[in-house]
Amino acid sequence: AQTVTQSQPEMSVQEAETVTLSCTYDTSESDYYLFWYKQPPSRQMILVIRQEAYKQQNATENRFSVNFQKAAKSFSLKISDSQLGDAAMYFCAYRRKLTGNQFYFGTGTSLTVIP
Amino acid sequence: GAGVSQSPSNKVTEKGKDVELRCDPISGHTALYWYRQRLGQGLEFLIYFQGNSAPDKSGLPSDRFSAERTGESVSTLTIQRTQQEDSAVYLCASSLGDTNGLLHFGNGTRLTVT
Numbered sequence: 447a448q449t450v451t452q453s454q455p456e457m458s459v460q461e462a463e464t465v466t467l468s469c470t471y472d473t474s475e476s477d478y479y480l481f482w483y484k485q486p487p488s489r490q491m492i493l494v495i496r497q498e499a500y501k502q503q504n505a506t507e508n509r510f511s512v513n514f515q516k517a518a519k520s521f522s523l524k525i526s527d528s529q530l531g532d533a534a535m536y537f538c539a540y541r542r543k544l545t546g547n548q549f550y551f552g553t554g555t556s557l558t559v560i561p
Numbered sequence: 562g563a564g565v566s567q568s569p570s571n572k573v574t575e576k577g578k579d580v581e582l583r584c585d586p587i588s589g590h591t592a593l594y595w596y597r598q599r600l601g602q603g604l605e606f607l608i609y610f611q612g613n614s615a616p617d618k619s620g621l622p623s624d625r626f627s628a629e630r631t632g633e634s635v636s637t638l639t640i641q642r643t644q645q646e647d648s649a650v651y652l653c654a655s656s657l658g659d660t661n662g663l664l665h666f667g668n669g670t671r672l673t674v675t
Contacts, residue, residue, distance in 0.1 A: 452603075481664075489650060491666035537603065539664075548594065548617055549654075549664055553603035 450540050452552035459528045460560050466513075467523045467555045469538030475499075479541045480514065480521045481549075486534040494536070497521065499543070525557075533559045563587070565667035567653050573673045574643055582638040582670045586655030593636050594664070595628060596652040604652065610636060611658060643674045 449472045459465035471480070482494040497505045497514050504512050509529075513522045525532055538552040566585040574580050586593050595607040606620040610630045621627070625643075630636040640647055650669040657663070 483664075483666075489652075489669045489671075491652065491654070491664075493663060496663070548606055548609050550606070551596075551604040 450538050450550050450552040452536075452538055452555050454555045455553070456556045456558070458558040458560055459525070461528055461530060463528055464524060464526045465528055465557065467525075467536050467538075467557070469521045469523070469552055471519050471521065471538070471540045471550075473519065473540065473542075475542055477543045479543060480512075481539040481541070482510070482512070482521075482523045483537045483539060483551075484532075484534045485537065485554075486531075491537075495523065528559050530559050530561065533557055565653055565655050565665050567651075567667035567670050569670060570668060571671045571673075573675060576645060576674055577642055579639065579641045580643055580672065582640075582651050582653075582672070584636045584638070584653030584655075584667060586634065586636070586653070587665055588634075590655035590657055590665070591633060592656045592658035593630060594654045594656075595636070595638050596654065597622075598650045598652055598669070600649070607638070607651075640672075643672075645674045648672055648674045 451470045478499045480497045484492045484494050495505050495507045495510050504514050509526045511524045535554045535556050537554045540550045568583045591612055593610040596604040598604050608628045609617040612633050613630050625641045628638045650671050652669045654664045654666045
């Protein structure tokens with residue numbers, strides 16, 4: 447079974463600084479998707495960024511970028527120029543690249559942004 | 562609506578009562594997922610629907626939990642004889658069901674069992 451591990455229950459960052467959230471996963475598949483989702487206090491899960499395993503280039507979305515190390519099964523999220531609105535729970539998720547497969551989520555990292 | 566809709570947003574019930582939670586996925590999304598999120602915890606998979614069938618219900622914690630989906634649309638999650646440990650936020654998500662697989666979440670139902 448696939449597992450997703452987030453080893454940092456809590457992180458904090460000064461406003462305008464950079465923070466990196468860690469995620470590792472376990473799989474025997476060669477092609478799959480990886481995601482970072484953000485959950486603010488409103489409970490709404492928001493997709494931050496997605497990476498396809500066969501693509502070697504790291505995905506980037508504005509201030510959010512990933513460091514995808516396929517051999518190490520590592521998928522960290524870097525948030526640059528942190529803003530107060532970035533404060534939330536961040537979940538890493540994995541999905542096999544086949545129709546009809548569930549998503550596996552990590553336990554989350556709570557990010558605090560200090561003004 | 563444009564997004565995944567869940568109702569009620571909050572539900573308080575007495576221990577031993579049955580509850581029904583509803584999820585309206587995005588129109589055209591064939592895949593539908595239910596997750597449970599206990600306070601301060603991650604997402605715990607409950608059940609997955611493809612169309613109206615549930616090929617993976619491995620996450621349902623006990624036979625008190627059941628779910629159905631009709632018309633490849635609305636899904637209801639039923640919890641019978643609720644227990645205090647059932648208190649959690651229940652999140653529903655849908656996706657197109659193809660290999661693109663982007664999940665779209667509702668805002669969840671916060672269930673409190675007293």
